[in-house]
Amino acid sequence: MQYEKVYVEILARFLRGGGMRPTFVVWEDGKRYAVDRVRFVERAPAHVGSVLPVRYTCIVAGRERRLYFETEEMRWFVEIER
Amino acid sequence: MNVSRCILHSDLNNFYASVEMLKDPSLHSVPLAVTGSIKDRHGIVLAKNMLAKRAGVKTGDVVWQARQKxxxxxxxxxxxxxxxRVSRAVRKIYERFTDRIESFGIDECWLDVTASRFLFGDGKTIAETIRETVKRECGVTVSVGVSWNKIFAKLASDMKKPDAVTVISPENYRETAWKLPAGDLLYVGRATAKRLSIFGISTIGDLACADEGMLIQELGKWGKVLYDYANGADSSPVKAMGEEREVKSIGNSLTCYRDLEEEDEIYMLFLLLADSVSERLSESGLGRAGTVKISVVDRDLHRFGKQGKTxxxxxxxxxxxxxxELFRALxxxxxxxxxxxxxVSEFGSMEQLDLFGRSAEEEKRERADAAVSKIREKYGGLAIQRAAVLKDERLKELDVKGGHLVHPEGRRK
Known part of the structure; x- marks a missing residue:
C-alpha cells in the first residue's frame, strides 16, 4: 500500500505533569475534528519518511486515527492511503 | 576462563543507509550509498544498503567506482x-536494561547485562527484546551477539545480519567462533592475518590452539592478547555510563626546587617529565601521540607555551x-x-597491528622503554634512572610518575 505524508494543524493540550495531548485536528479546508480519546503514545516509525516520530493513536470522530509528531521539526502529520 | 558474565554486542545494521531509508522510504527499493560531500571532494562511500552491498559496492569506494559496480x-x-539522533534513541533503549553500556563508534555498543538477567531473563531473551524494541520504536534493525566476553559478543553480532540474535556460549564456541577466519577477530588487521597465515593459522580456532609462547615470540605482547581473545579469556570490563569519557591529552608538569638556567638542566627536567608521560601513554592504550605541547614558567611567573607536531x-x-626543540624556538x-x-595529544587511535610498518630501531626503543617500566613497576620509580638526571642530587630522587603527583582527572583507569 502507498502512503502520502500530509502535514496538519493540531490544537494540543500541555499537561501539568508533562506531556502533550492533541485535542483537535484542523484539516486543510479549515474544518475541525475533535480528538475524542488518545489511546497510545509511543515512539514508532511511520510508513512515510520521518526520523523518530512519536505516534499518537487516537479516536477521531469515532474512528481510530494515527497522528504523528516530529519532535525535531515540531510538527504533526498524518498518513493518507493512496 | 570466567564464563559467569553476560555481555551483549549490539550493532546497528547498515546504519547510515538505514536512517536515510527512514527519511525516504522509496530508497528501500533502490541500491543506495551514503557518501561524504561530493562537492568538497569527500565523495567516498561511507555506507550502503543491502542492494548496493549485493552489487559489490564497498565502504571506501570512490563514487565513480561504486557507479561502475x-x-x-x-x-x-x-x-x-x-x-x-537515532543512535541516541537506540542507546536510550539499551539503558532500560543496564547502565553498563560502552559505545564503539556511533552504531555499536557493548552491554554488560550480567546483573540484569535477574530482572529481564537470560542474555538471549534480553537480546531478543532489545532487537524487537529497536525495530518497533526506531524503525532500524540491530544484530545482537551474546557471549561471556566482549570479543566473542562482537564476533557473534557479525555472524548473522540483519535483525538477528546470535549466541556464542561455552558449549558452542568451538563450533561457532573457532570456525571463523582469524581476521574476523577484533584488532587483527590485514597485516597480522597475513603474518598468522605464515604459521598455518587461518581460523580463530587455529589461533586458540597455537602455542602461546610461539605467538608471543612472533607478535610480542599482542601474541598473548590475541591468544586470550581466541580462547574467550578476554576479561576487559564494559565501561559504565560516564566512565568512557575520552582522554584528550596526557601531561605532567613540575615546578623545580630551584630555578634552572642551563639548557642541559632544562633538558634533564624534560626527560623526567617525558618519562612519566610516555609511561602513562603506553598504560592508557591510546597508542602514540602526534602533538607535543610544552609549558614554561619563568622566575617572574611569566607563562609561555608552544606546541608542535611530531x-x-x-x-x-x-x-x-x-x-x-620547542623550548629553543620559544x-x-x-x-x-x-x-x-x-x-601530548592527538592520539593515534587504537593501535592497529602492523608488523611490517615499523623500523627495527623504533621497536628496539620501545622494547627498552617497556623493560624500564617493568623494572620500575617491580622495584619502584627510582630503581632505574636516566644518567642525565643523576647529575642533580635532588632531582634524581624525584619520582614524577609515582607517589608525588596527583594525575589530573580524566586519566584512564
Whole structure:
C-alpha cells in the first residue's frame, strides 16, 4: 500500500505533569475534528519518511486515527492511503 | 576462563543507509550509498544498503567506482545529525536494561547485562527484546551477539545480519567462533592475518590452539592478547555510563626546587617529565601521540607555551627532544626557568597491528622503554634512572610518575 505524508494543524493540550495531548485536528479546508480519546503514545516509525516520530493513536470522530509528531521539526502529520 | 558474565554486542545494521531509508522510504527499493560531500571532494562511500552491498559496492569506494559496480545506484550525502539522533534513541533503549553500556563508534555498543538477567531473563531473551524494541520504536534493525566476553559478543553480532540474535556460549564456541577466519577477530588487521597465515593459522580456532609462547615470540605482547581473545579469556570490563569519557591529552608538569638556567638542566627536567608521560601513554592504550605541547614558567611567573607536531611516538626520549626543540624556538625572556610541563595529544587511535610498518630501531626503543617500566613497576620509580638526571642530587630522587603527583582527572583507569 502507498502512503502520502500530509502535514496538519493540531490544537494540543500541555499537561501539568508533562506531556502533550492533541485535542483537535484542523484539516486543510479549515474544518475541525475533535480528538475524542488518545489511546497510545509511543515512539514508532511511520510508513512515510520521518526520523523518530512519536505516534499518537487516537479516536477521531469515532474512528481510530494515527497522528504523528516530529519532535525535531515540531510538527504533526498524518498518513493518507493512496 | 570466567564464563559467569553476560555481555551483549549490539550493532546497528547498515546504519547510515538505514536512517536515510527512514527519511525516504522509496530508497528501500533502490541500491543506495551514503557518501561524504561530493562537492568538497569527500565523495567516498561511507555506507550502503543491502542492494548496493549485493552489487559489490564497498565502504571506501570512490563514487565513480561504486557507479561502475552498480548501475542506477543512488547517492545521498551523509546527514550526521540524524544519525546521532537515532543512535541516541537506540542507546536510550539499551539503558532500560543496564547502565553498563560502552559505545564503539556511533552504531555499536557493548552491554554488560550480567546483573540484569535477574530482572529481564537470560542474555538471549534480553537480546531478543532489545532487537524487537529497536525495530518497533526506531524503525532500524540491530544484530545482537551474546557471549561471556566482549570479543566473542562482537564476533557473534557479525555472524548473522540483519535483525538477528546470535549466541556464542561455552558449549558452542568451538563450533561457532573457532570456525571463523582469524581476521574476523577484533584488532587483527590485514597485516597480522597475513603474518598468522605464515604459521598455518587461518581460523580463530587455529589461533586458540597455537602455542602461546610461539605467538608471543612472533607478535610480542599482542601474541598473548590475541591468544586470550581466541580462547574467550578476554576479561576487559564494559565501561559504565560516564566512565568512557575520552582522554584528550596526557601531561605532567613540575615546578623545580630551584630555578634552572642551563639548557642541559632544562633538558634533564624534560626527560623526567617525558618519562612519566610516555609511561602513562603506553598504560592508557591510546597508542602514540602526534602533538607535543610544552609549558614554561619563568622566575617572574611569566607563562609561555608552544606546541608542535611530531612523528607519532610514545618514546620518552623523542618526546623530550621534541620538547627541547620547542623550548629553543620559544621566545622567553631568557630568565631562569621555574617550572616546565609537557603534554601530548592527538592520539593515534587504537593501535592497529602492523608488523611490517615499523623500523627495527623504533621497536628496539620501545622494547627498552617497556623493560624500564617493568623494572620500575617491580622495584619502584627510582630503581632505574636516566644518567642525565643523576647529575642533580635532588632531582634524581624525584619520582614524577609515582607517589608525588596527583594525575589530573580524566586519566584512564
Amino acid at each position: 552498480c548501475q542506477g545506484i543512488v547517492f545521498v550525502p551523509a546527514d550526521f545529525s540524524s544519525y546521532i 612523528q607519532f611516538t610514545r618514546n620518552a626520549k623523542e618526546l623530550a627532544d621534541c620538547a627541547m 621566545k622567553t625572556d631568557g630568565k631562569p626557568v621555574r617550572a616546565l610541563g609537557i603534554s
